[in-house]
Amino acid sequence: MDQEKIKAAWKQETIQADVLLVGGGAAGAIAALSAFDAGAHVLLLTKGRLQSGCSRMAGSGMVAVMDRKDEEDKPEIHIEDSISEGCGLKDPALVEVMVREAADIVRYLDREGLPFEKDAGRFILAQRPKHRFPRHLCTQNSFGPHLMTCLGRAVKAQRIALRENAMLTDVHLEDGEVADAWAVDQ
Numbered sequence: 001m002d003q004e005k006i007k008a009a010w011k012q013e014t015i016q017a018d019v020l021l022v023g024g025g026a027a028g029a030i031a032a033l034s035a036f037d038a039g040a041h042v043l044l045l046t047k048g049r050l051q052s053g054c055s056r057m058a059g060s061g062m063v064a065v066m067d068r069k070d071e072e073d074k075p076e077i078h079i080e081d082s083i084s085e086g087c088g089l090k091d092p093a094l095v096e097v098m099v100r101e102a103a104d105i106v107r108y109l110d111r112e113g114l115p116f117e118k119d120a121g122r123f124i125l126a127q128r129p130k131h132r133f134p135r136h137l138c139t140q141n142s143f144g145p146h147l148m149t150c151l152g153r154a155v156k157a158q159r160i161a162l163r164e165n166a167m168l169t170d171v172h173l174e175d176g177e178v179a180d181a182w183a184v185d186q
């Protein structure tokens with residue numbers, strides 16, 4: 001049976017959204033929250049449960065240049081360190097986005113209740129190998145479960161439309177833009 005016949009045999013449902021996010025890890029959840037904040041009608045679709053994927057497995061923490069006036073660290077230095085840490089394999093354009101947005105994301109997660117380690121109210125920044133300045137933010141135990149509990153709570157609090165156990169299988173483009181997408185669920 002070809003794909004079109006299989007699709008026709010299944011019970012089908014059409015969901016409209018301004019923005020479709022695929023993947024219920026940190027990237028998908030943060031993108032969904034940003035699109036929601038911008039006023040879009042968002043659908044977050046993920047093939048496992050929300051909070052599955054690699055994000056929940058993140059063990060140690062995340063790196064960011066926090067805005068500390070007494071430090072000489074700068075995003076430009078972080079970008080160099082990150083590219084060198086990745087043995088030149090990282091895409092510099094993506095590294096730049098990651099570095100430039102990291103501090104805002106830390107502050108957002110902090111406001112959302114992620115329990116970063118702090119001393120007298122200031123983030124503790126630990127040293128990482130190959131980084132010239134301390135910029136590693138940690139939690140007391142594994143970082144990923146805290147991160148995804150925090151983002152999962154925010155997604156649910158905003159009542160963002162969520163489809164778990166639904167796997168994207170096909171995307172149709174029109175004039176280079178996604179016109180519709182297919183997913184199968186359980």
Ligand SMILES: Cc1cc2nc3c(=O)[nH]c(=O)nc-3n(C[C@H](O)[C@H](O)[C@H](O)COP(=O)(O)OP(=O)(O)OC[C@H]3O[C@@H](n4cnc5c(N)ncnc54)[C@H](O)[C@@H]3O)c2cc1C
Nearest residue numbers: 023024025026027046047053054055058059060061167168
């Ligand atoms: C063991 C481990 C430890 C790590 N430790 C750290 C750390 O300490 N610090 C750090 O910064 N990084 C760490 N990383 C890397 C970090 O976890 C990843 O870079 C990050 O989680 C990627 O986030 P993501 O949202 O892009 O992907 P993921 O969290 O993997 O999310 C992808 C999501 O997409 C869904 N998906 C995939 N295909 C489909 C489909 N066809 N349809 C629907 N859904 C789909 C998956 O089910 C999943 O939910 C670690 C990674 C691992 C594996």
